[in-house]
Amino acid sequence: MTVRVAVNGYGTIGKRVADAVAAQQDMVLVGVSKTRPNYEADRAVAKGYKLFIAGEGKKSEFDAAGIATAGTVPEMLQQADVVVDAAPEKIGRENLKLYDAANIRAIFQGGEKAAIAEASFNALGNYPRSKGKRRVRVVSCNTTGLSRAASVLTSRWGVESWEATIVRRAADPAESGRGPINGIMPTFTLPSHHGPDVQTIFPDLSIATTAVVVPTTLMHVHVNHVRLKTAPPGAQAVVEAFRETPRFHVFSAWEHVDGTPQVMEFAKDRARGGSDMMEGVLWENGIRVDGRELYFFQAIHQESIVVPENVDAIRAMFDLAPDARTSIAITDRALGIGH
Numbered sequence: 001m002t003v004r005v006a007v008n009g010y011g012t013i014g015k016r017v018a019d020a021v022a023a024q025q026d027m028v029l030v031g032v033s034k035t036r037p038n039y040e041a042d043r044a045v046a047k048g049y050k051l052f053i054a055g056e057g058k059k060s061e062f063d064a065a066g067i068a069t070a071g072t073v074p075e076m077l078q079q080a081d082v083v084v085d086a087a088p089e090k091i092g093r094e095n096l097k098l099y100d101a102a103n104i105r106a107i108f109q110g111g112e113k114a115a116i117a118e119a120s121f122n123a124l125g126n127y128p129r130s131k132g133k134r135r136v137r138v139v140s141c142n143t144t145g146l147s148r149a150a151s152v153l154t155s156r157w158g159v160e161s162w163e164a165t166i167v168r169r170a171a172d173p174a175e176s177g178r179g180p181i182n183g184i185m186p187t188f189t190l191p192s193h194h195g196p197d198v199q200t201i202f203p204d205l206s207i208a209t210t211a212v213v214v215p216t217t218l219m220h221v222h223v224n225h226v227r228l229k230t231a232p233p234g235a236q237a238v239v240e241a242f243r244e245t246p247r248f249h250v251f252s253a254w255e256h257v258d259g260t261p262q263v264m265e266f267a268k269d270r271a272r273g274g275s276d277m278m279e280g281v282l283w284e285n286g287i288r289v290d291g292r293e294l295y296f297f298q299a300i301h302q303e304s305i306v307v308p309e310n311v312d313a314i315r316a317m318f319d320l321a322p323d324a325r326t327s328i329a330i331t332d333r334a335l336g337i338g339h
């Protein structure tokens with residue numbers, strides 16, 4: 001079976017999801033959408049993607065810019081089996097009306113509330129829950145990283161309690177309107193929303209999170225302190241557990257990847273056609289075990305970590321793979337993750 005996929009919202013997440021879907025053999029990209037012509041719309045057409053007009057967008061504006069359009073979003077939905085909504089935060093719930101009218105399955109992003117979907121999704125965490133579902137939400141970038149790590153730790157040593165401080169990038173690189181800021185801004189929701197969001201994937205996990213925003217665009221970094229139920233034999237066992245799980249990249253000390261600038265430089269050097277780092281990033285010398293106490297850092301590339309998750313969510317909804325590991329392997333091979 002080949003699933004026909006539409007991507008509604010062609011920004012930071014949507015354009016990456018569109019490329020990722022186009023790279024899968026069991027999916028076909030029927031089109032993407034923009035509300036207005038710009039360089040991204042131009043690139044979409046140059047890549048051969050059909051471009052549909054979203055929201056209040058006007059065909060005359062696209063025509064004036066010389067950018068060919070193929071119709072409106074409702075017309076795009078008619079040609080698809082599922083739509084990936086990658087519109088800005090909270091617009092997804094408005095778009096839901098369009099999806100209901102078109103009677104089409106939909107995937108939402110982490111900017112929408114969990115209640116918008118029948119299931120929240122993380123491939124390593126709860127893949128089978130989305131089988132056959134019509135509305136699925138891929139959790140946010142930070143929740144994706146925490147959930148991936150939880151899948152490693154809960155299955156091996158069990159988690160008694162988990163505290164994470166999320167050091168958040170202030171804006172994505174292209175969001176020049178949100179900065180610059182010169183400061184460290186506490187998030188005064190205590191604990192932060194990320195812990196409950198992880199519990200949409202791991203309902204029984206005892207996790208509390210706090211967050212601060214810092215003036216960088218490169219990545220988020222999590223500072224984790226986990227009390228495990230049983231003690232690992234040592235830090236090296238934890239390193240190996242992350243290394244043998246897909247969607248993690250563990251840097252060794254000799255690589256001198258001192259922080260997020262070097263991670264992004266590594267991603268560019270790896271030449272994946274961009275600077276994306278879809279794996280959760282750990283440092284070998286940033287993992288410490290003291291009995292049942294585990295300390296580790298994880299860096300999250302906010303612009304790309306959820307991209308393979310959207311692909312797996314489609315596979316789960318349409319039952320295209322027997323299990324999570326099979327879907328992850330197919331997705332990662334197509335996207336070059338882990339190579």
Ligand SMILES: NC(=O)c1ccc[n+]([C@@H]2O[C@H](COP(=O)([O-])OP(=O)(O)OC[C@H]3O[C@@H](n4cnc5c(N)ncnc54)[C@H](OP(=O)(O)O)[C@@H]3O)[C@@H](O)[C@H]2O)c1
Nearest residue numbers: 009011012013034035036054055087088089109111141302
């Ligand atoms: N960026 C991140 O760090 C990140 C990480 C994980 C999850 N997410 C979530 O992913 C979702 C998308 O975020 P994003 O960062 O990709 O946002 P974004 O970069 O602002 O992209 C969203 C795009 O949607 C388009 N759009 C506006 N109104 C629309 C409508 N009514 N219908 C369809 N498209 C519309 C906008 O483009 P035009 O108006 O120019 O057409 C915009 O480029 C949000 O839920 C967000 O919370 C974001």
